[in-house]
Amino acid sequence: MLVSDAPAATVVLAVGVLALVMVSLGGILGEGTDRQHGLEPFMELVAILLALLVVSVSLHVLDEQGQGRANVLVAGFGVAAVCNFLHGVLAHATPQPASALVTDMALWLGAWVRVAECAALLLTALHASLPGPARVWAVAAGAFSLALVWAAVGPLARGFAQASGGMLPTLMAAVLCLGLVVAAVRLHRDAAAGDNRTRGRLLAWAAAAFAVAELLVGLSGAGQLGWADMLAHGARVVGYALLYQAVFVVGMRQPFERLHQAEAQLRESETRLQLLGRNLPLSVLYQVVRETDGRMHFVHIGDAIERLNGLRAEDVLRDPGVLYQQILPEDLPMLEEAREQSLRTMGPMEANFRMRVSSGAVRWIHLSSSPRLLDGGRVIWDGVQSDITAEREAEQAAHAHEVQMANMLRQVPGGVARLDRDHRVLYVNEQQARWLHRTPEQLQGQLLQDVIPTAVMARMQPQLKKAFAGETAVFENRIDGLDGAQYRHTTLVPESITDQGVMAVVVFAYDLTELKRIENELAQQKAHLARVVNAIPDMVFLKDADGVYVSCNPVFERFAGKPEREVIGCTDFDISPAAAAEQFRAYDRRAMQAWQPLVYEEQLTFAEDGYQGYFETIKTPIRDLHGRVTGVLGVCRDITDRKRAEQEIERLAFYDALTGLPNRRLLLDRLQRSIAACQRSKNLGALLFIDLDNFKDLNDTLGHDMGDQLLSQVATRLVGSVREADTVARFGGDEFVVM
Structure with a gap:
């Protein structure tokens, strides 16, 4: 060549x-x-x-x-x-x-x-x-x-x-x-x-x-x-x-x-789909196949099933029964009926049901899937399982299959026409005539203003003047017809310039309607995805490999104290103290070096209102088609209430509610530890059992409130009489122990 x-x-x-x-x-x-x-x-x-x-x-x-x-x-x-x-x-x-x-x-x-x-x-x-x-x-x-x-x-x-x-x-x-x-x-x-x-x-x-x-x-x-x-x-x-x-x-x-470019776009779309499924905080993607003999088995299920249901993905792939067993018996007939209906009509499957996950908690699950036929009469459902316990009536999570590769533009037959200076049709091809719902013979010799709508002619008039002045005119034309609005990319080319000027103009047009429709759908999908991310109550942000913020949601704006347009292009050192920024960056590097999401807990303070709480942060590395890290996606969930509940449970389990002293359970634990320490170090310790005399008479004569005050005073005086390393515990009733 x-x-x-x-x-x-x-x-x-x-x-x-x-x-x-x-x-x-x-x-x-x-x-x-x-x-x-x-x-x-x-x-x-x-x-x-x-x-x-x-x-x-x-x-x-x-x-x-x-x-x-x-x-x-x-x-x-x-x-x-x-x-x-x-x-x-x-x-x-x-x-x-x-x-x-x-x-x-x-x-x-x-x-x-x-x-x-x-x-x-x-x-x-x-x-x-x-x-x-x-x-x-x-x-x-x-x-x-x-x-x-x-x-x-x-x-x-x-x-x-x-x-x-x-x-x-x-x-x-x-x-x-x-x-x-x-x-x-x-x-x-x-x-x-x-x-x-x-x-x-x-x-x-x-x-x-x-x-x-x-x-x-x-x-x-x-x-x-x-x-x-x-x-x-x-x-x-x-x-x-x-x-x-x-x-x-x-x-x-x-x-x-063109074929090579299409294959590259397809691989990129598949990678984005996998990343989306991996980072959905409360959802898991799956593919389940129904064989001709009625057997059901999973061919794909996301790793998030372990986070949502407490089951490993490989266990579910090997035996789907471990997942189906978690469905409550009273909800199982409804789910099977929805699946059979989807199989009969080959239509989408939507179902809400309850599952008892491995931790014992009952969770509400929303199932959404679409069937398609495989070879040999088999059927596969591509779906997403979402946890909707917190908000059953909330907007459904976006399906992974809504992210589709962009449609390739195909060459379509264009319209060609030739006009003289009076705008009379000298030539028109079949495609252009078809757009005007006529034959080329019917258009031959007709004036342009007699065959197109008045509004379209008014829009074309300035472009025709430009073309007959010797310049090429390129513009988009909108035509409102019985079947809706049609868009044409139109080029007016002067044939030749003589002493009398331009004698004829050649019109080239091709249909843009499908492209306009695709652009509108992509804009709607982008807006829909933005609404979903903005509606998430967690902090969501995206950084590039250098730690520069690329995107964030409104909750992160509260944390940073700045709107998104001011956050984008900044690093952690621009919006946080140096020590915190260095810690954030260290976690970013650990996440980008790993091949799975990094999960850790941290304490954060919101710059907007000063709110301070504990957060569970999940940082996932973002990789390109070649496996190179291009950034990190972070999701921070507020777990402050959970932390407080854990602390309160610990306090109620090991401390006396009236005196605040360690109870019998904590005393016995410390006593065992002390005995073991003394055996190792050959040291001795002292143990005092203290009982209040006539305490029952005090309760009977002055009331239980006065008895409670006495117990509190005794506890306070005993604590003040010993060292900080010693233990004063309420053993029960009016009995105290000093160790």
Whole structure:
């Protein structure tokens, strides 16, 4: 393949190779007519091979929407290759001197080679398309070539040969040269205005090379210049090289590049889906398959199942019964009915039920899944299990399958029209006519303002003025019809500027409706995801690998004391004290070095209102497709109330509620520890049992309130009478122990 997509590089390469080969062959053949007659068959053979390559690539275009235009090249250059081969056989492979019939047939077929080349390039420049399979047009090209051979045996070839003795060759070369120049100009303009500029430029240069060849043929016929004929062959070889590069780029290389980009986007979407499932604080993603015999088994379940249900993912994958056993018996029939209904209708499954998790707590679970058929009659449900205990009526967690890869834009047939200065339709293709709910014949000759709505015409009027002033106008047009709003990307290109100004404007339009719909849906999904993150009562933030904040939710704004727009771009050292910032950064580094989320507890103070509490922080490393860490996602949950409850439970379990002294349980624990310590150190200790005399009489005469005050006073005096390392405990009733 050629080394560059630039047409000039192809021309230089082709000319250089031809020059080297011609010099080498020239040295072998010697001087005179033998040298010329030896080089011409070689260059014709090169042209035939390149033409066959063009036809071969056009037969296997990967883009189905471009096959119609490729069929034009298959038909045109198929005829050119066959006729050129037969011409070479008749002109160079037959014994010399040849008969009159052979000479006439060679002239006849050689002329049709040039006509086929010019016609194919001119039709390509006019965006002509031949529907149907490419092989049919290849067969048609062969049949047409055979018909030309059959016609060459008759009087047509003889008459053409006789006319070739006059001005016919020069006139024919001039007409073909003019047609090729027109094709080159149109192709060059299309390349400047279209999406596939490389293909358009290469085709334009190829048409120009063929035009140069025709010009040299005309000069050779008019002045009997042998060198002009040789250069014409060389120019045609250059043209074929450019043409082959054009069809290879658009037919083979570009589709493979688009496929590679699509695969990369798919892998990135899958990675984001896995990260989303891993970081959902109260949800777990799963895939469950129903076999043809009714057995159910999981093929995927997220690691979060251990955090939510206390079960390991590998245990659930091995035996789904360990998870189903947690469902309360009274809720199980409802869940099975929802699953059977989803199986019958192949519709989504939604269910709320209760589960008794491994810790013994009963949790409310929301199940949402969608079925799809697999091979062999099996069915798979892709779903998410969410814990909705805290807020059963809250908005459902976003499904992981809502994150979809972006839709690839596909090339759609565009509308093409041609307008004169009075805005009269001179030409319109079928796609443009279909948009206007008419046929091209009905639109031909109509005024533009008579066939489009008044509001659309009013919007186009300034753009039409700009185009007829000689400038290219590009704009988006909205058309409100019976089937809703339609959007068109429209380009108005002036044909040519003469002394009378621009006489006509070419209109190119393609549909943007689907793209607009996709953009709207993506905006809604982004807004929905933002609302979900902002509604989470926990702090959520995202940093890059350098510790710079990328995003955060409103709860984190309270912690930082700044709105999100001021937090983004800052580090922990910008919003927190140096000691705390250094600690945050250390945890970030530990999280990014790990392959799983880092969970720890910390005490944080909110800058906005001074609130101080204990938080459970989960930091998860974010990795790209290559496994490199690009940042860290953090979720901080307030566990202050839980901590206080734990402290209160400990106080009630080990201390007397009236006196605040250690109770019997804590005393016995300390006593065991002291005995063990004394045995190791060989030291002694003292143990005093103290009982209050007549305490019952005090309670009976003065009341229990006074008795409680006495017990409190005794406890206070006993504590004040011993060392801090000693223990004063209330053993029960009016009994105290000093150790």
